[in-house]
Amino acid sequence: MTKQRAVILEVIRSDMCHHTADEIFTLAKERLPGISRATVYNNLKALESAQLIRRITGDSLSDRYDNSYVPHGHMICEECGQVKDFNLSNFDKQLSDAIGSEFNSYELKVRYVCDVCKQNECAKTAGE
Amino acid sequence: MTKQRAVILEVIRSDMCHHTADEIFTLAKERLPGISRATVYNNLKALESAQLIRRITGDSLSDRYDNSYVPHGHMICEECGQVKDFNLSNFDKQLSDAIGSEFNSYELKVRYVCDVCKQNECAKTAGE
DNA sequence: TAATTTTTTAGAATTATTCTAATTTTTTCA
DNA sequence: TGAAAAAATTAGAATAATTCTAAAAAATTA
Numbered sequence: 001m002t003k004q005r006a007v008i009l010e011v012i013r014s015d016m017c018h019h020t021a022d023e024i025f026t027l028a029k030e031r032l033p034g035i036s037r038a039t040v041y042n043n044l045k046a047l048e049s050a051q052l053i054r055r056i057t058g059d060s061l062s063d064r065y066d067n068s069y070v071p072h073g074h075m076i077c078e079e080c081g082q083v084k085d086f087n088l089s090n091f092d093k094q095l096s097d098a099i100g101s102e103f104n105s106y107e108l109k110v111r112y113v114c115d116v117c118k119q120n121e122c123a124k125t126a127g128e
Numbered sequence: 129m130t131k132q133r134a135v136i137l138e139v140i141r142s143d144m145c146h147h148t149a150d151e152i153f154t155l156a157k158e159r160l161p162g163i164s165r166a167t168v169y170n171n172l173k174a175l176e177s178a179q180l181i182r183r184i185t186g187d188s189l190s191d192r193y194d195n196s197y198v199p200h201g202h203m204i205c206e207e208c209g210q211v212k213d214f215n216l217s218n219f220d221k222q223l224s225d226a227i228g229s230e231f232n233s234y235e236l237k238v239r240y241v242c243d244v245c246k247q248n249e250c251a252k253t254a255g256e
Numbered sequence: 257t258a259a260t261t262t263t264t265t266a267g268a269a270t271t272a273t274t275c276t277a278a279t280t281t282t283t284t285c286a
Numbered sequence: 287t288g289a290a291a292a293a294a295t296t297a298g299a300a301t302a303a304t305t306c307t308a309a310a311a312a313a314t315t316a
Contacts, residue, residue, distance in 0.1 A: 002263065002312080021303080036265045041304065043263095057186025058235065061273085062303060075227045088226050095238060098216050099203045103240035107186070110223060112231035130281080130294065149272075164296045169273065171294095189304085190272055262313070269306065280295065286288095 005043045007031050012053055018064040018074070018083045056083075056107065073108040079117035086110075133171045135159050140181055146192040146202070146211045184211075184235065201236040207245035214238075 011027045012019065019027070025040045044065060047053045051069040060081070066074075073086040088094075088108075096102055139155045140147065147155070153168045172193060175181045179197040192211070194202075201214045216222075216236075224230055 004264070034265080036267095038266080038305080038307095039264055058184075058191075063186075073226065075231075078232060086227050088222065094216065098201065099214050099238055099240060101240050101243070103203075103238045104206060106236065106238045108234065108236045110227055110231045110234045112227060112229050115229070132295070162296080164298095166274080166276095166297080167295055258316090260313100260315070262311105264311070265309085267307090269304105271302100271304080273301085273303100275300065276298090278296085280293105282291105282293070284289105284291075286290100 004028070004032060004035055004039050005046065007035070008040060008043045009047060009052065012047075012065055012067045016067075016085075018056060018066055020060070020062040020064050022062065024065065054105075056109075058109065071106050071108075073110060075110045075112055077114035077117055078111050079113055079120070082114060084114075132156070132160060132163055132167050133174065135163070136168060136171045137175060137180065140175075140193055140195045144195075144213075146184060146194055148188070148190040148192050150190060152193065184237075186237070199234050199236075201238060203238045203240055205242040205245055206239050207241050207248070210242060212242075 007028050008024060011024050011031075014027075017023075021040055021044060024044070025035070025037050028035050028040060044053070044055070048055050048065075048069075054066040054069045054071070056064045056066055056074060064083070066085075068085075073088060075084050075086055076082070095106060135156050136152060139152050139159075142155075149168055149172060152172070153163070153165050156163050156168060172181070172183070176183055176193075176197075182194040182197045182199070184192045184194055184202060188209070194213075196213075201216060203212050203214055204210070223234060
């Protein structure tokens with residue numbers, strides 16, 4: 001665990017946001033000005049192999065990183081892009097039944113419009 | 129519906145594979161040698177907006193396209209990369225309950241090892 | 257401490273995708 | 287039908303995320 005790796009992990013754990021590699025690079029740079037982009041990418045990979053974080057793909061152009069390795073759902077607001085976590089009870093069992101096999105992990109993303117944006121939408125529509 | 133768009137849609141519908149944009153470009157080129165990459169990308173977007181196909185993100189570096197717009201699960205073998213479809217019954221209800229809101233779509237990917245690869249793995253292990 | 261291994265760094269290279277501007281095709285409707 | 291307008295296509299340049307490379311630095315081992 002080098003100091004670069006420690007800082008990267010701290011950045012990811014410091015809030016509930018699901019940051020992109022580039023955001024993590026920027027945040028890590030505040031504490032370790034000399035850090036290089038390649039180091040961030042290398043360590044994100046290493047941390048995922050070590051099951052300390054989880055990569056979540058496909059929300060935007062760039063991948064994001066979750067501070068928990070345990071699979072769970074992500075709900076993504078289509079208006080503001082905010083990502084929240086959620087859980088389904090007994091989902092592992094349900095999933096292995098459905099695919100007829102054990103599995104290693106899953107990724108579940110739901111696209112919706114969050115309450116705040118829903119209100120704004122109504123406001124916008126009403127104003128027209 | 130231009131002839132380029134028709135060919136792209138045919139390519140996607142011609143088999144059960146979930147092709148990448150680049151594969152679709154190559155396959156479309158066989159039938160329409162002058163077709164351009166930009167046309168493929170433009171039309172994949174247009175076809176998705178028209179709800180005729182669905183983009184699936186994050187399986188590999190490049191996005192893939194599904195010949196059905198209706199959300200369903202994808203099970204991805206971690207060894208050979210093959211993608212299969214699967215369904216969960218009553219999943220829509222379960223999902224909206226879990227997130228406490230209606231949603232627009234979801235994406236569910238399960239990583240596992242398919243039967244064929246599982247056997248090969250055993251064979252490999254046994255041979256060592 | 258010396259030797260070896262691992263990590264980091266800066267920047268080049270690669271890959272997927274988007275953008276641009278010119279051209280072609282399609283559509284509209286007089 | 288045919289001129290005008292709108293939409294789609296093309297080739298290639300531009301962009302953005304990520305990976306690669308080779309040299310330097312740091313950490314580990316003996």
